[in-house]
């Protein structure tokens with residue numbers, strides 16, 4: 001009896017310790033995609049999930065002998081939840097890669113888990129400069145706010161905009177945008193006369209916009225996260241700020257392709273700087289936009305979608321390069337230095353910083369084929385994150 005029990009126990013232990021893991025490791029490659037699928041940042045999750053699924057539909061789910069499995073989890077954009085889900089995915093699901101990260105606090109909360117478990121963390125949305133420094137396992141395919149903001153601060157004073165008030169969401173990316181825009185504008189002979197910050201959660205822009213109206217700058221520079229742009233635009237126009245001679249400028253988050261076409265003619269002429277426009281005139285982008293719309297009930301892809309699509313590309317190519325046998329360190333090494341043509345244009349993952357290097361475009365909202373688009377009119381090529389040089 002005792003012997004039998006012992007044997008059973010040993011066999012069980014052997015099974016639980018070896019068999020399931022070995023099987024999982026040899027057959028499947030798991031990507032834990034953590035996104036805000038509900039709540040204030042839900043459009044980010046919807047866009048990235050759709051793009052990741054499109055990438056898999058176009059490229060298959062068998063790569064280097066592995067079956068790629070996408071595990072999508074909703075973190076509701078609460079960083080403690082992101083962290084708990086990441087822990088579960090690493091410990092229980094044994095994911096090979098963590099990905100997603102809709103907002104900066106979620107990425108920062110997950111960075112230590114990536115480091116401890118040596119799991120690559122592909123950041124597809126969050127855009128505060130410092131995120132890549134929070135873990136050596138972070139690789140970014142979105143953008144950084146310093147990248148986008150500096151380009152606009154170079155453009156503005158050459159176009160009659162000298163005095164600017166900034167209005168940003170009061171957290172990582174907003175503070176980056178404010179700082180880098182302000183410093184560069186001053187360097188170019190302009191001036192930020194007032195810097196306003198609004199809360200990330202449920203912001204009421206009205207009192208801030210009233211203040212801007214009273215200050216009467218040449219322009220208002222805005223950063224708000226994806227999904228909040230339409231509310232700013234609406235209140236800006238309702239207050240007649242454009243008629244009072246105040247121009248609206250900002251990073252492309254404000255004229256987000258997810259919302260732009262519903263903003264109305266008041267958005268026409270708004271100049272922004274960013275890394276992606278659905279109207280980017282390249283064959284690769286036309287194909288991407290068409291396929292994305294077809295698969296998603298005519299939804300237009302935005303910059304979040306492109307971050308997700310390219311993030312999947314970076315993961316797939318790393319699986320191929322490591323012949324499906326790579327652990328976290330080998331996968332990470334294979335992600336560094338990848339260079340390719342994205343729907344946004346050419347880009348690469350800087351091997352030293354693990355951050356994205358890409359073109360930043362100046363764009364103006366125009367009507368094209370009956371719809372509102374960010375039409376690119378200038379480009380600054382191969383922009384590295386200016387936040388890294390400090």
Ligand code: DHB
Nearest residue numbers: 103104126127225226253
């Ligand atoms: C971040 C989130 C966004 O929705 C965005 O457009 C830019 C940055 C962030 O939290 O890092």
